[in-house]
Amino acid sequence: MIKKFTYNNPFNTLATVLDIKEESGSLPYFSYTDNSFCYKMSESAVVYGLGEAVRGINKRGWIYEGYCCDDPSHTEDKRSLYGAHNFLIIDDKTNGGDRFGVFFDYPARITFDIGYTDKDVLLVTPQSNDLTVYIIEGETLKEIVSNFRKLTGTSYIAPKWAFGFMQSRWSYFTKDDVIRIADEYENAEIPLDAIFLDIDYMERFKDFSLNDERFPDFKNFVSYMKERGIRLVPIIDAAVKVEDGYDVYEEGKENGYFCKDENGDDYVVGVWPGRAVFPDFLNEKASEWFADKYKMLTDMGIEGFWNDMNEPAIFYSDKGLERAFSEIEKFREIQLDANTFFDCRDTFARLSNSQEDYNSFYHNVDGTKIKHNDVHNLYGYFMTKSAQEGFMRHNPDKRTLMFSRASYIGAHRYGGIWTGDNHSWWSHILLCLKQMPSLNMCGFLYTGCDLGGFNGNCTRDLLLRYLSLGIFTPLMRNHSACGTRDQECFAFSDTKDFKNLVDLRYRLVPYIYSEYMKAVLNNDMYIRPLSFDFEDDDFAKQVEDQLMVGDSIMIAPVYTQNAKGRYVYLPENMTMLRVCADSSVTETQMNKGHNYIDVPLNEVVFFIRDGRCVPLCDSAKNVESLDDNTLKLYGNGECYELYTDDGMTTNVSLDNIRKIVR
C-alpha cells in the first residue's frame, strides 16, 4: 500500500511514524530527470491535495510551492501560504486511469507545476536532491488518505471546549476590553467559549511576559473568566526580544539556544518586539527549554495557545538593515529615474521575509550545523511539536488547545492550524471552503479560517455568511486585524440573527465532535470533497463549492453578496434541513440533481445523506453546559453513532461510541 523511495541523504523531518522498508526499484508513475519528478496527467485526471494553498480543490492549472511564508494577501497569484503540505492524490480511476497518492517528504523549497507550463504534465522540483518520496495506494480515495494518515500518525485532538465559538481581535488591549466582550456576548445571549489575547497582552511583545498595567492580577482574571464559562487563549510569537535582563532572552543566549549566523553569533532579526532572535526548535534542548516557558501561563490557568509568526516571519534583519541603509545613500547621489525610484522605494520593502536572511542563519541539530533554508518548512512544525510535548510532559493526561500558523505534515500530530491573514472578502469564504478538504487530507482536522475575515472591514451580511460556513469547521473563531472596524457578532444590528447561527453551532456540537473524533481515531477526513463519497459521479468531481462534513452532512454555503440563495448539486436524494430565523427546524425530502435553494441571511440550510441521521441538541451558553439528553435525530436514517468522552483528557477510544435511536 505504501512504498518508500529515498534519494541521497534526506533530513529526518519526523513527518512519518511507520517503519517502511526501502524500495529498491525506481519510483512508479514518475520519470526522474534533472532532479524533477515528471508525471503525465491524462486529460480527465483530477489532482487533490497541497493542504493550505490558494485556488481549487482540484489543483490542476497552476504552479504551487511548498515553502512556508507569511503572506497577508491570499490572492490567486500566490504560490504558497503559511504551510508546506506536500501530499497529492492523482485520480483518473473512473476513466480507467491511475489513482495514487504521493508524498514528497522534503523540508526545503519544492515546486509543484501542475499543468502550468505544460497542461498535461505534473512536474515536481525540490530545491536539492535529498528527499524521501512515498507512493500511497488504496482502493478508494478515502482509503488512500487513511493509508497516508497511518503513515504520518494520529491527528491532534483538541479539548471539547475548543469546539465552541471563540472571539478574537488584534487586540483586546485591556482586561476591561475583554470583560466588555464577554458582557456583550452575554447580553446578546450568544454562546461563547473563548476570548483570544493577541500580542498586546504582553509587555512590549516579550513572549511569556504580561503587561501588568493593562492585565493586572492575571491569574485571578483567568479564573474569573473561567467561572463565567470563558477561556482566555494567549498568542505566543516565535521570536524572542533581545533585551538585557529579560529572562527568556538571557537564558537562551547563555545556553546557545538561538539560531546563529555563520560565525556562531545569535542571528538578530526585527519582528514585533523589535530586535529579536529565533529559538532553535530543531535543537532538542532548546525546544524543551522553550516549551517549559508556557508553564508560566498554564500555571495561571491558561489551557490554550496560538503560535504565530513561525514561518518564521522576518520584518528585517540587522544585516539586511545595514545593507539597505548603505544602498539608500547611493540613491541620494544620483538623479532618480522611474526605475531607480522604484528600486529606491522598495529597498526597505524587500527586507521582509528575504531569501537572503533564510540563507544566513543556522540550526544546531545534534551538534551539526544546518542551514535554515534547507529545513525552512520545519520551523513552525517544530515550534508546535515543542509546545505540545511540553504540555504532555507537565500534564500527561490533559488536552491543551494549540494551533499554529506555519506547519508541515507531521505538525498535525501536535496541534491544529488556522489559515492566517485572510480578508473580509466574499471570495475568501470560498477559499476557506476549498482549503478545508485539502487540509483534512494532510491530517489537519482542527482547523478553520478567521471568520469575518482578518484584513479589511467586514459587513453584517459577510459575517453571517462566513459564520454559516464556520459552523461546520472544528475551529470556529471570529478574528480581525488592528485598524479594522469592529466585527464581533454584537457589533452589527439584529444580533438575534447571529445568535441563531451560533446557537446552531452549539446544537451541532454533539455531531461535530463525534465526527471529528471518529475521523481522528479512524484516520479519516472530517471534511471531504463530494467526489470522495461519490466517486463514480462525474458532476460530484467538478463541485468546488460544497463539502461533505462528517458521515451524514453535505453543506453548500452561500458566498456571493446579495445572493438570496444558490444552486446546490445533490448527488443522491437527501433530507434538507432548514434552521429558520426563529431557530425552528424544518425537514424537506429533496431529489437528487440540481436544485435552487433559498437561503436568507438569517437561516442555515444543510443536507443529510439518505439513510443517515444528524442529532441536534439544545444550545447553551458554552460547550460545557450542553445537555445530551436534549438530543433529537433528524434525517431519514435509523440511528446515530454518538461519540462522548470527558472532552478534557487523553482518555479517548472508539469504545466511547454509542448508538442513539429515535
Ligand code: MIG
Ligand atoms: O504581523 O499578532 O496572522 O492573526 O492577529 C501580524 C498580530 C502578526 C499575524 C497573525 C494574526 C495576528 C497578528 N499577527
